[in-house]
Amino acid sequence: MKQPFYQIVIAYIVGIIIGKIISFPIWYLVICFVLFSAGVLYFLHYSEKKDISILLILSLIALFGIFRINVAESNQSRKREVIGKLIGLQRLEIEGEIASDPVVMNDSIRFQIGKNQIFFKDVIVYFEDKINVIVKSSAVNAFKNNKPTYGDKIRISEVLRLPQEATTEGLFDYKDYLEQQDVYAVIVVKYPESILDINPEFKPFETILKLKHGIENYFYRDMGKKDASLLLAMLFGQQMRLDKSLKNKFIRCGIMHIFAVSGLHIGIAILIFFMTMRILQVRQNVTSILTIFFIILYAMLTGFRPSVMRASIIGICYMISFIIKREANPFNVLSLSALILLLYEPRFLYQAGFELSFTAVLGILLIAPILRDVIRFKYPIITNLICGTIAAQISTLPLVVYYFNMLSIIGYISNLVIIPMLFGIIYTAFFSLIFGFIIHPLGSIFNAVNSYLLYMIQASTDFFSSLPFAAINYPNLSFPAIFVYYIAVGFVLYKWNSEKWSKVQKRARLVILALVLILILFINFLAAGSKNLSGELKITFLDVGQGDSIYFEFPDGKNMIVDGGPPQVGKYIIEPFLKDKGVNSIDCVVLTHPDADHLSGLCDVIKNFKVGSVIANGVVHTSNEYIDFLKYIKSKNINFKIVRRWDEIDDFNPVKIFILHPDEENFDIYSSNSKSIVFKLIYKDFSILMCGDIESDAEYNILREGFDLKAM
Numbered sequence: 001m002k003q004p005f006y007q008i009v010i011a012y013i014v015g016i017i018i019g020k021i022i023s024f025p026i027w028y029l030v031i032c033f034v035l036f037s038a039g040v041l042y043f044l045h046y047s048e049k050k051d052i053s054i055l056l057i058l059s060l061i062a063l064f065g066i067f068r069i070n071v072a073e074s075n076q077s078r079k080r081e082v083i084g085k086l087i088g089l090q091r092l093e094i095e096g097e098i099a100s101d102p103v104v105m106n107d108s109i110r111f112q113i114g115k116n117q118i119f120f121k122d123v124i125v126y127f128e129d130k131i132n133v134i135v136k137s138s139a140v141n142a143f144k145n146n147k148p149t150y151g152d153k154i155r156i157s158e159v160l161r162l163p164q165e166a167t168t169e170g171l172f173d174y175k176d177y178l179e180q181q182d183v184y185a186v187i188v189v190k191y192p193e194s195i196l197d198i199n200p201e202f203k204p205f206e207t208i209l210k211l212k213h214g215i216e217n218y219f220y221r222d223m224g225k226k227d228a229s230l231l232l233a234m235l236f237g238q239q240m241r242l243d244k245s246l247k248n249k250f251i252r253c254g255i256m257h258i259f260a261v262s263g264l265h266i267g268i269a270i271l272i273f274f275m276t277m278r279i280l281q282v283r284q285n286v287t288s289i290l291t292i293f294f295i296i297l298y299a300m301l302t303g304f305r306p307s308v309m310r311a312s313i314i315g316i317c318y319m320i321s322f323i324i325k326r327e328a329n330p331f332n333v334l335s336l337s338a339l340i341l342l343l344y345e346p347r348f349l350y351q352a353g354f355e356l357s358f359t360a361v362l363g364i365l366l367i368a369p370i371l372r373d374v375i376r377f378k379y380p381i382i383t384n385l386i387c388g389t390i391a392a393q394i395s396t397l398p399l400v401v402y403y404f405n406m407l408s409i410i411g412y413i414s415n416l417v418i419i420p421m422l423f424g425i426i427y428t429a430f431f432s433l434i435f436g437f438i439i440h441p442l443g444s445i446f447n448a449v450n451s452y453l454l455y456m457i458q459a460s461t462d463f464f465s466s467l468p469f470a471a472i473n474y475p476n477l478s479f480p481a482i483f484v485y486y487i488a489v490g491f492v493l494y495k496w497n498s499e500k501w502s503k504v505q506k507r508a509r510l511v512i513l514a515l516v517l518i519l520i521l522f523i524n525f526l527a528a529g530s531k532n533l534s535g536e537l538k539i540t541f542l543d544v545g546q547g548d549s550i551y552f553e554f555p556d557g558k559n560m561i562v563d564g565g566p567p568q569v570g571k572y573i574i575e576p577f578l579k580d581k582g583v584n585s586i587d588c589v590v591l592t593h594p595d596a597d598h599l600s601g602l603c604d605v606i607k608n609f610k611v612g613s614v615i616a617n618g619v620v621h622t623s624n625e626y627i628d629f630l631k632y633i634k635s636k637n638i639n640f641k642i643v644r645r646w647d648e649i650d651d652f653n654p655v656k657i658f659i660l661h662p663d664e665e666n667f668d669i670y671s672s673n674s675k676s677i678v679f680k681l682i683y684k685d686f687s688i689l690m691c692g693d694i695e696s697d698a699e700y701n702i703l704r705e706g707f708d709l710k711a712m
Helices: 004-021 026-046 050-084 137-143 174-180 206-223 225-236 244-252 263-279 284-302 306-323 330-344 346-350 352-366 368-374 380-404 411-436 440-466 479-498 503-528 569-580 596-608 624-635 696-704
Strands: 092-098 108-120 123-127 130-136 153-158 183-189 195-199 406-408 471-473 538-541 550-553 559-562 585-590 610-616 639-642 656-661 678-683 686-690
Touching: 004 050, 004 330, 004 346, 026 050, 050 123, 050 183, 050 330, 050 346, 108 137, 130 137, 137 195, 153 183, 174 183, 206 225, 206 284, 206 411, 206 440, 225 284, 225 411, 225 440, 244 406, 244 440, 263 284, 263 306, 263 352, 263 411, 284 306, 306 330, 306 352, 330 346, 330 352, 346 352, 352 368, 352 380, 368 380, 368 479, 368 503, 380 406, 380 411, 380 479, 380 503, 411 440, 479 503, 569 596, 585 596, 596 610, 596 624, 656 696
Parallel strands: 130 183, 559 585, 585 610, 610 639
Antiparallel strands: 092 108, 092 153, 108 123, 108 130, 153 195, 406 471, 538 550, 550 559, 656 678, 678 686
């Protein structure tokens, strides 16, 4: 077998998938594994049928995959159970070791603690896994004499909380995200007194952290906060300090991956380092060994994420192949890196970063050679860049749509513009660090070049993201659609390598494949898209905490959203919910009254979605949110309508919406809450009454009019 590792890793992945779907007792799996192993050894010893022997070995590997995922899931359940008994109790004393490099935000300091001892009355609970700690700005004074750093011992008196679960369809599940990192609880520290003690301890990676902090301070000092934050996000994957509006632009352009350190970044870094050593006439074997150490150092600086580890393992394997003077098979190397990571943690298989990272590389290995058969330019580097970019986009497209509910139309072009700039930025940053610590003015010249490149990236992103249909919100891609998509790509790959086609035939088949893939995405969009095709009324009440937000899908395919909840709800609840449903436009937005817990979330909706009309009660409010609300309406030329009692909204036939309140006669004497819009929606035998925040005076006024308020 020339490529044995891909068969091994596929068998192991099949086992993980089976074990994820069907849970088995651990003792049962151990007995099966031992008996099956004995059977395989017996068959290998007495049988000469090689194919059957290989099949039995692969089956044994799949069984081990079932065992590993079941052990991992069992351990996770046990940890949930242990921490669940301590959640919500009175203040506990938690002593642990800071297990991550603290991140300083505008309003908090955030880090994780591990190897915890939790003291409750006379009981000590040992909890090895991590707990998220958020120290609010009101409590950071506790660190004025001793700044928290990785490895320090810290003692906190606080209440343990569970991470926030997704309570609305399509929302990011923060609890599940943290559990994938073995984080099972959160501590929010609001008062300095809650930090009981912090003691510096021996730090095994202290030198690495000092180097990282030195690099960060160097760029912040020389380039300013904005450019340095963007550069560090590209170099080390530090996205927390990036502005959310900037992130959204990069997502629309399909280039958010430049902030997720992976094979692209490590490949560029390896190339720069390796070529620099060769230019300095360092022997190849020595260069390869030094490059291995450089890869390990860069992986430590960026954090050992799955994408970083995958790229690092691949890079190290290639350096070893240079040392032993043997050509490395790219499929074996990729399979080996996947196997190592999944043996360490089988749950990586269900992480977006792992899936996107490996799928992109696999796409480049399999699809790029096909594209190079039909796409050729004068300079090979341009051909490779274009074919590699398109191949990665094709291979990851279903996963990107599935996880992020956005289909970037402009991504194929924007990547061709941005990726060369990223190469220039990493290249320039590398030499800035080398020369900046020796001759600072020379380093500043490189940083000035980088500032210009960063400006060009932002300007390009602004341009591409502003184009009509640069990206569309896409509903959750179904598993059958993903399966059919990859089957279609796989079929063309198989036929391409097994049959001899002319150049014209090859181009024709690529066009047919593109049309088939577009058809698959289009059919899925119609089946699960933003338009309600069931012909029935659907109402979704979003969990926004204080205030409310209700989404209506009407039988004629139109939609309406009523209120938007308090600040941050638009960004983190309403917008993700709408994107998950593939909504790109809202036909009608209703603001019942302009209090912050009803208005704030609608600002993000009107800013980021196409809106047909806005209905409000006409109250003039001086809050910044309301002023922004009116600005967005005016700038986007949205139809704005003020309603009063007896008005009717008849845009959603056969649904009827009758406005019952406020009335013009008593409008000025009502309180802010009592001026809320009240309406009754009627559809067939169903009706619902929406009352905003009206108080007793408004309730009495509505009752006095004798309206039929019965709803069902």
